[in-house]
Amino acid sequence: MQFLNGITLLLVYQLVGEVTVRLAGVPIPGPVLGMVMLFITLWIRGQAPESVEQASSALLAHLSLLFVPAGVGMMAHFDRIADEWIPITFALLLSTVITMVVTALVMQLTTRWLVKPVAATEEQGHE
Template sequence: MNYLKEFVILCTCLFLGIITKQFINFPIPEAVYGMVYLFIAFALKIIEPDDVKKTSNGILHNLAILFVPAGVGIMNSYNEIRGKTLVLVIIVIVGTAITMAITGKVVELLQRRSDV
């Protein structure tokens, strides 16, 4: 498949996610809904992973560019977060630890379920 077709497939899934977000007022980002649609398309064999492989790899290789807006947002909010660095670092460390613990427990639970 060429890059344009692959990009259209990915953008279509994202667009469906945006539409879903408009109808379902739940705090889940549009991109997550789009990924769910992409997963459903894979699961139902509507498209194959190879159908979007080249474009997906290209996006992943340039992922750092997507973090630039977040960095600019932090720089714009610097006056508001100045002096709160220690609190923010603690929050990030604790949040990461909690996320890792919950993820580990969920994986353990799923592995036990699949063994039964």
């Protein structure tokens, strides 16, 4: 029963994200917005309910099954992929580099933001 409650909660957040995106016209995927809302809720609570932990663990244990539809799509459209391998490769490489650069910049900004208050607190303690 815990698993069912957890899956239901995850799907409700996904649904709320979808509905919000459709009503507000936000240019992000509904499941992503739902995941952000779930993250904020869990952050405010300070912990995940047991049902969500159980459902997410079960989903992660079978994560490889979620890649089967993508693999089938790759095989079904193999001719098109073979014809357009140069733009696909370029897009993959460019998006990977952009993701790495943005991640590094966010990490640097976050580190500076978190380290300054700690350093300032330590300096005040020594005075």
